[in-house]
Amino acid sequence: IDFKTTMANAEFPSIFLNASGVNCMTVTEMDEMINAACTGGVVTKSATPQQREGNPQPRYYQLEHGSINSMGLPNEGFPYYLDYVTKEHAKPTILSVAGLKMSDNIELLHKIQASDYTGLTELNLSCPNVIGKPQVAYDFEETDALLAEIFSFYTKPLGVKLPPYFDLVHFDQMATILNKYPLTHINTVNSVGNGLWIDIDTEKVVIKPKQGFGGLGGTMILPTALANVRAFRQRLNPSIKIIGTGGVTSGADVFMHLLCGADMVSVGTALLHEGVGIFQRLTDELTTIMAEKGYTSIEDFRGKVQDF
Numbered sequence: 001i002d003f004k005t006t007m008a009n010a011e012f013p014s015i016f017l018n019a020s021g022v023n024c025m026t027v028t029e030m031d032e033m034i035n036a037a038c039t040g041g042v043v044t045k046s047a048t049p050q051q052r053e054g055n056p057q058p059r060y061y062q063l064e065h066g067s068i069n070s071m072g073l074p075n076e077g078f079p080y081y082l083d084y085v086t087k088e089h090a091k092p093t094i095l096s097v098a099g100l101k102m103s104d105n106i107e108l109l110h111k112i113q114a115s116d117y118t119g120l121t122e123l124n125l126s127c128p129n130v131i132g133k134p135q136v137a138y139d140f141e142e143t144d145a146l147l148a149e150i151f152s153f154y155t156k157p158l159g160v161k162l163p164p165y166f167d168l169v170h171f172d173q174m175a176t177i178l179n180k181y182p183l184t185h186i187n188t189v190n191s192v193g194n195g196l197w198i199d200i201d202t203e204k205v206v207i208k209p210k211q212g213f214g215g216l217g218g219t220m221i222l223p224t225a226l227a228n229v230r231a232f233r234q235r236l237n238p239s240i241k242i243i244g245t246g247g248v249t250s251g252a253d254v255f256m257h258l259l260c261g262a263d264m265v266s267v268g269t270a271l272l273h274e275g276v277g278i279f280q281r282l283t284d285e286l287t288t289i290m291a292e293k294g295y296t297s298i299e300d301f302r303g304k305v306q307d308f
């Protein structure tokens with residue numbers, strides 16, 4: 001079965017990507033993603049203007065049904081990732097960027113616009129772990145103003161990374177804003193912000209930054225991820241594609257994201273846990289499900305989840 005898909009000017013040989021932040025910090029990790037079987041390409045760690053160490057460790061913890069992280073945007077800095085994505089690769093790249101303030105975002109996109117990079121860029125509006133900074137995407141006016149300014153000069157393929165929303169009116173409000181702009185895609189969901197976990201032996205929280213508050217990922221956020229994919233698919237212009245992220249550990253999970261309307265699917269927590277071999281497993285499991293159901297193409301069922 002052919003899992004290739006196209007977004008903007010990029011042909012992805014598979015629907016699978018890494019979730020930004022996982023297996024994409026260095027050239028070695030990004031090359032590993034591109035060279036792995038059944039991957040569509042690679043999404044870079046969100047880049048800030050300068051290199052960042054990130055938050056103090058421990059800043060990531062594997063839970064029984066997922067993960068909690070407060071990495072604090074560690075990354076090699078924007079030039080490092082722009083240099084990587086501007087080079088030739090066997091599969092497409094998505095350059096993720098995350099300014100720490102509005103002017104950073106504008107500056108980074110001006111630099112990409114002026115660069116030789118012609119691939120996709122993803123503006124991360126949803127990092128929950130920059131201490132003292134709210135998630136831009138939870139401020140509708142700021143998001144609208146930012147996108148308006150960006151699209152006054154930016155002409156290359158651009159998508160946005162969104163946090164989960166939990167209110168149907170918020171889906172309406174955000175979709176209304178996003179539909180005003182020529183976005184190539186949205187990537188939903190980022191981690192579920194500011195969860196908390198405790199080790200009852202020590203009676204301490206399990207990560208050091210932010211008094212233990214961190215973004216949740218993995219199996220436990222799958223229902224939230226599915227809801228966000230479906231809600232935005234129902235509301236966004238068909239021209240805006242959707243990368244479904246959140247809670248994927250099996251072919252069945254991928255199948256549900258696709259039923260909700262995802263065009264591509266990215267994997268974070270489970271990728272960190274299992275390594276890049278997960279993409280062959282997800283491909284095999286999805287292929288088995290499709291064969292059992294007599295589907296020969298993802299188009300046979302994409303976005304066709306039925307109401308009860």
Ligand SMILES: C=Cc1c(C(=O)O)[nH]c(=O)[nH]c1=O
Nearest residue numbers: 046071072073127129191215
């Ligand atoms: C880019 C920062 C992010 C981080 C982080 O670097 O703390 N963690 C997430 O779960 N999502 C993010 O978007």
